[in-house]
Amino acid sequence: MTRHEEHGDTGGPVGRRRGALRIAGFALAGALVLAAATTTWAYWHLSDNITSVDINTALGDDRPARAMVTPSAAAAASPLPSGSLNILVLGSDSRSGKANKALGGGDSGGARSDTAMVVHIDGGRTKATVVSIPRDTLVTRPSCPLPSGGSTAVTHGAMFNSAYAVGGPVCAVKTVESLTHVRMDHYVEIDFAGFAKLVDALGGVDVTTDQDIDDDKSHLRLDAGDHHLDGTRALALARTRHGIGDGSDLGRIGLQQKLVKALLERMATMDLLTDPAGLYQVADAVTASLTTDTGLDSLNELMSLGRSLRGLTADRTRTVMMPVVTAPSDPNRVVAEEPAAGELWASLR
Template identity: 50%
Template structure:
């Protein structure tokens, strides 16, 4: 399986456009204004830390179990969903949320209004045998047709046309985000994992930082990031700045940020493998405690035992066996701050995943990019 990272375009905003949608290739304009950026955390990293933390600290099982939050996606969405594919593979929707309440207010840079958005969305496809994975990032600013959905409180939300992808989570939370992804891909999401700003930052600090190399300087006052070219051991705050930055690299689009996120994920996966947790019980417990407080899962993963079992099946996936791409999109000629799904190429991605096959390189050739590839690498 290849390990290429193909970025997608997109820029944050409040709602979708209502004008005509035209696909357009070419260089993306710099986005206007200062907009909030999101974060990135991967399913197997959060779950992997939990499994490492849970092993050997059974005496704190009930403490860790009490930390977990879960949502009943199956109950909310009912039976009108894509059929589960019984071929040994799994699909996990991973969201990074930027709630503006509590400790996230400072990190997110907004008022404590209790609102939340999915600033990062990734479909993690784990292949049969759980030795390889493909990760498809969905740009938050992709214009889509959002389906009608029922949230976990039982409230129904109307369908909407030409709205941003991340409006699904804002409108109806986890259940509506899953419904929208399933409508977009015709792939059943077997699991759901969500991590927020403060949880991400704490996890990185508990790990002792993550080592990355930047091929050139990155300076973005909006995300409070200032890195010279070279190798760095990023703190939680710096890591959060890296996965949130848009203006510091590439063409200033959300697609460039996705490329940085994908590179950071690979560095993080390698870091988790080398922490040496089993020789340090206190660090092991601290990581487990932080991770279980940081994540929200679907109800099937809503206990430490379930999450440990799930994560244990992902530990064999190394960075070199992760193919990271972005959902094929093109810049929207009608709005420089939006992107549109390249339907033909995107279908190649969804068909490959449904059949548990590698994503063909042709699926991402000629699609929009954020021009930030190669700026960050592991170690």
């Protein structure tokens, strides 16, 4: 042992190297602890963002049967789910919060289902059919349980979007299942602010409009042609109805379906798995304004669903509208056109 080492002197080359290694070790350990804490916080934050509703318990067994799926050998070997799914997706004009109010949600008096789509994902999860239900459709609204107890009365000739207004997500699901005789495996709802934030987190979307749009209600003016839209303008396009066609909800559905495909195409061009910051921004935008059933109310469950849909692209997604005709009782309303509507829903069971 040298005199320097005996007295604890690490000023020599060997001592300096050991000191540097210790400092590097402490720095690495600190970085790992910080990364773990950050990851844990991010996971907790994103999961805590999600609002959930226990639809299965509320509705019980009085529902259409679940689809019976026999898994293939390849599906059975996969760690990801691969069976068919039916998901009710609602865009709500929530009137709570400053962000929603600024985007056209109105006052704090409630919310309506502004957009309704049944998303059917085929077994194997590489193809999908998105069926839009016009909110002006007259339906028989079934009796729905209320969170406060009791239930709503059966109502004939009710506006489709009134189900959400009177009974929330539970009544929306029950009304869709009553109309379609198709079991909704999951429920997903996003409000005005959430949709706009998602589009912005993705860097905007590209859409092509077939005609000029000038809508004083949605405050959107676009010439026919190609456009790159930020979140606010994309939301305005989704809400536009008075500046196109006959001003009915049917014209707006066509624009909403364009946006669905535009979002799919945009996400396909982004490799979020190699961009943690971008992935977090998108995930935060989605979960912050999301309401789901209890089967999708954690980040793990949402990520598992997302990974199972990696093979789903815009060109494998078919967008249609439930066949409707003018309601005999009201020229401003529509009803399901039979047997075409029934045949469409039967194809999704």
